[in-house]
Amino acid sequence: MLRHAIAPSARYTKASNDVVHHPRLSSDAKILILYVQGLPGDAMCKPLGELARKLGIKGRAYQKAKVQLVEHGYVHEWRSQGEGGRWLTEQLVANNPLTSEQAGCLRGAPLTAPSTTPPPGTRFPTVGEPAPRTVGGYKPAEDHSDKTTPHPPSEPEPLPQATTADPAQLARAERVLLSLRHSRRELHLGVREAAKLAVEAVKWLERGLSESDLRHALLAERPRDGVHSAVGFLRHRLIEKLPEPPARQAPHERPPLPEPVECTGPGEPHVFRPLLGESECPSCRLAAAHSEARPEPVPWRERVARINGTPAALPAEA
Numbered sequence: 317m318l319r320h321a322i323a324p325s326a327r328y329t330k331a332s333n334d335v336v337h338h339p340r341l342s343s344d345a346k347i348l349i350l351y352v353q354g355l356p357g358d359a360m361c362k363p364l365g366e367l368a369r370k371l372g373i374k375g376r377a378y379q380k381a382k383v384q385l386v387e388h389g390y391v392h393e394w395r396s397q398g399e400g401g402r403w404l405t406e407q408l409v410a411n412n413p414l415t416s417e418q419a420g421c422l423r424g425a426p427l428t429a430p431s432t433t434p435p436p437g438t439r440f441p442t443v444g445e446p447a448p449r450t451v452g453g454y455k456p457a458e459d460h461s462d463k464t465t466p467h468p469p470s471e472p473e474p475l476p477q478a479t480t481a482d483p484a485q486l487a488r489a490e491r492v493l494l495s496l497r498h499s500r501r502e503l504h505l506g507v508r509e510a511a512k513l514a515v516e517a518v519k520w521l522e523r524g525l526s527e528s529d530l531r532h533a534l535l536a537e538r539p540r541d542g543v544h545s546a547v548g549f550l551r552h553r554l555i556e557k558l559p560e561p562p563a564r565q566a567p568h569e570r571p572p573l574p575e576p577v578e579c580t581g582p583g584e585p586h587v588f589r590p591l592l593g594e595s596e597c598p599s600c601r602l603a604a605a606h607s608e609a610r611p612e613p614v615p616w617r618e619r620v621a622r623i624n625g626t627p628a629a630l631p632a633e634a
Contacts, residue, residue: 329354332411340388344373345381349390352409364391364407374542375502389413394423482518489517492527492534493550499535502543509547516554523561533557 331350338346348368352360355367368378385391392408408419493510496503505513520530534553543549576587581600588597596604 334413335390335411338388341384342381344368344377345384345390347371348373348381349385349409349411353411363405364409375544375546376504385409389415389419392416392419392423485518485521486514488527489521489530490514492530493517495531496534496550499531500538500543503534503546503550505546505550513547513550513554516551516558519558520554523559525559 329350331353335341335346335349348364348371351371352364352367359367364382365378368374368381373381382391386393390410390413392410392414394406395403396406397403406423408414408423410419410422414422490510493505493513494507497505517530520533521527525533534550539549574589574591576589577595578585578587579595579597579600581596581604583600586597594601
């Protein structure tokens with residue numbers, strides 16, 4: 317292998333060989349470290365997730381890269397609660413692996429630092445008898461805004477719903493959901509995720525759509541900024557794009573049966589239901605048609621005379 321490299325004179329970032337040649341860091345993780353290392357100081361206030369999205373590292377690829385960086389000491393995070401119950405996330409990205417103690421010293425305080433909440437001030441006693449607390453004992457909700465955490469907001473977990481769908485239909489819907497990963501990598505689903513979404517997807521199959529139609533509807537109209545959550549994107553599309561149920565046709569009403577009348581044909585008296593105003597039943601009309609079409613039998617002497625061309629002999633009188 318030949319190599320030709322010219323060292324840049326400006327606008328370059330010094331990269332550690334420990335990072336570039338690290339055997340357990342993916343290419344996304346290495347690029348993310350080098351990108352953050354070369355940013356100006358005013359851009360360091362942005363969360364790591366937002367910086368990764370600018371590089372096109374999103375979703376599961378970002379989560380995998382971040383786990384690797386945290387595991388090997390290149391990324392450290394601290395969560396703390398400020399005034400008003402607001403939770404903040406601080407991040408430290410280093411180009412050399414650091415232990416938790418070393419990262420805590422760089423942050424300015426140890427990881428086990430006591431709470432910075434100021435002690436309550438002196439208050440005058442409240443007039444009246446003491447009463448029990450009416451609120452409290454709750455955990456503050458996490459703030460998933462882009463300024464405080466790099467993680468995208470997680471969607472609420474849907475409550476389990478009882479379904480009466482055919483198990484075979486559920487298996488077909490789950491198979492379609494799991495096959496989406498082969499067409500779009502960002503729609504990769506786990507087995508449990510696909511099983512939960514199959515409850516909504518089976519409604520499409522019950523309304524007459526095929527598996528191919530369902531797959532095409534889920535893959536069409538790709539979002540411009542990509543898919544940040546495969547579960548949230550597919551659940552929204554399955555619910556919002558659900559087609560209308562097929563219109564039910566009114567049942568065909570049979571005309572009333574005609575009243576029975578007595579047949580005028582030969583034989584014993586009997587009745588039948590005429591369809592077009594007939595006076596004889598079908599059996600009598602069929603027998604009359606056969607009698608009209610059948611010729612009278614020709615005597616054998618007449619048949620022989622016709623063959624010989626001679627007049628038929630009259631039978632002798634007794």
